[in-house]
Amino acid sequence: MNHKLMAITLLGAGLLASCSMDRIPQTEFGALKALKPGTQDTINTKLKVNIVFVGYRQTSPGQPATARQIDTQDFNQTLPGTYDAVNRIPSAYGRTEKTGTSFDFDYNYVFANQSFEDDFFKFVSATGAAKPLTVQQGLYNCQNANPETGLPDCDVPAGNINREITGNFEIDALKTENWLADNVSRVGVKPGEYTIYFVNWFDRPDFKFHSYTRADAADTDTGTKFGARGSRRLIAWGGSARENAPAQRVWFYDLSANPDPWTDAYDVTNPDVDGDGAADYRMPPIWEYGTRKASIGYGRKVSPDLALVARYTAINLLFTPSPIYRAALTPPDMPEKINLDVHVEQGSGAADPAKLLNNSLLQSRVQVLQPFTAFSNTTKQTALDGSLADVYKCYFGVSEDTCSPDYADFSGEKLFQFGVKELREEYKTTPAGTYQLPIYSFNDNTNSQGGLLGVAYDDGETGTQSFVYSFLTPDLIAAGYGFTDTTVHETGHHLSLSHPHDGYDSEQNLSYGPSGDFHFVNTGDESASIMSYNDLSRTFGQFNLDSQYRYLTAAYLNNTNAILELVRRAQKVDSVYNSVLMADSQFVQAQAKYDALDYLGAAQLAHAGYRSVLSAAKAAGVPVTAYKWYENLNGLEGLSAGQGAKLRFSPTFKAQTGVVAFPEETAYQRKLRLMK
Ligand SMILES: [Zn+2]
Structure with missing residues (x-):
């Protein structure tokens, strides 16, 4: 039978199923647009990522990049073309388990113009305030610490640093993120698109040594203000879910701030900062790049380092990360x-x-x-x-x-x-x-x-x-x-x-x-x-939220596909057919919302489709059961110690061994x- 004929036959049968009592029993679902019964599917989407440089200058055509210039070839060489998420901990047990969300990236490089840069640095100058140096800024100046207090301990700055930090101008990180999000259209970016802002204040005459803060951030129960600590001063921020406003997907990274305490970047002397015997790759403050002194900035250029940050931090960990666990919880019957x-x-x-x-x-x-x-x-x-x-x-x-x-x-x-x-x-x-x-x-x-x-x-x-x-x-x-x-x-x-x-x-x-x-x-x-x-x-x-709603959309799709396979095996295709057709069109609409970055809307439609198929399958007597891990453990039936129990090694153990x-x-x- 050729495929076209089969499709027509099945379409006819589908119509029969919905309007006639006297029909031929169905054993297959026929042509569906989004659902693939019995298949582990992947929702693929094209994702635009904007990379906007503020305060950076591009290499002149044909000339090598100097230490602080940007050559977009570095990004072309480093950035991934695709991403295909996995459930990380299930994948540690032997077989890579796909989440069902994949991306084809489309990169857009933008160099902000002079008026954008002037306005941005005018904004940060106006919103910040001069504060005392943090402990970490002092540690940078000294490149040593008093072994008893952990505080900087020097009369004159260390000889191997390129600049002494002489001030600490503190800027609110959230206000900065919001300003950059509110002004994306000035750099040709549509609001709501994923955008990295790479910021450099250092090469401007109005430069101040500075850091970003979330000064009021406090523990919910104890009220301890973690935001006040020097270790929590920032060089990057973004990803805030802004209330009563459209989604903003902006993350900025300013290599001319601080230096970054969270990556120990104030220590530009010792290759290994966490004591595990391996050199710890980190980005020094921008003025260390291209130094002739004995610093981790020696022989380094900013441009390839920013490309590493774009790939291994922003894209892999913030924009399109992999989950550690299955969002479905109890596939294929997800909890209500x-x-x-x-x-x-x-x-x-x-x-x-x-x-x-x-x-x-x-x-x-x-x-x-x-x-x-x-x-x-x-x-x-x-x-x-x-x-x-x-x-x-x-x-x-x-x-x-x-x-x-x-x-x-x-x-x-x-x-x-x-x-x-x-x-x-x-x-x-x-x-x-x-x-x-x-x-x-x-x-x-x-x-x-x-x-x-x-x-x-x-x-x-x-x-x-x-x-x-x-x-x-x-x-x-x-x-x-x-x-x-x-x-x-x-x-x-x-x-x-x-x-x-x-x-x-x-x-x-x-x-x-x-x-x-x-x-x-x-x-x-x-x-x-x-x-x-x-x-x-x-x-x-x-x-x-973006990540979770993508995982859920894929989970609803794939668990619907799994339920349809159970329906087929139970020979109940007839009973669920109308629900399946309706769900199929909901999943088609879900994909459109997903492609338009409305991940919650996509998940909502996918959920509706999933629920209607699940209900129809259950009503038809198809056995759809939730996976209950606590009923399926090897060697734990009686829970008595020993007695032939198999040792069960967690990923923690695997990491240790x-x-x-x-x-x-x-x-x-x-x-x-x-x-x-
Ligand atoms: Zn954790």
């Missing part, structure tokens, strides 16, 4: 309701948990990541003692005699098993269709561990998300932390999101984190996102960065 199932494990004498964990704020902040799902939250408080205290201590290696030698205790195995047991009990009384998102907040009254704030655990077997843990000790509270922000961050991981400082390069099939050759990608943290480590945001930013390459700082934690 999510309950934040909070367990407070209260240590005797520990601080009042009511002042450290705000569940209604937690819920209101995370529910944007599953916008078509109804959220609720419950809290259960128990004493951190007995067997729970044992497994908790085992997790941090405090008391090794309570840890079973048969299990991978250092990867949290006993703590994990404790949670599985509780979760299985809770599901006995949970209504079908509700997803229990298990959160354990350990409120310890002793300093059992040094700096882990939280973890979003996987199941150790399929890379499916399992538990959210958050941790507090007296020292961590003294450092300024409560539970709420950590729990929002970890729940963000659980619902799929990666950090803005680690990720995946799809053309190179490379996972990387912020150390060694990629130390500089810590600047991804300088963006509006609770997924950052720098404690300057409480909510999910525009880049997080080198069995599988994984970012050094594992992809799902929230760690303390104690810096002044």
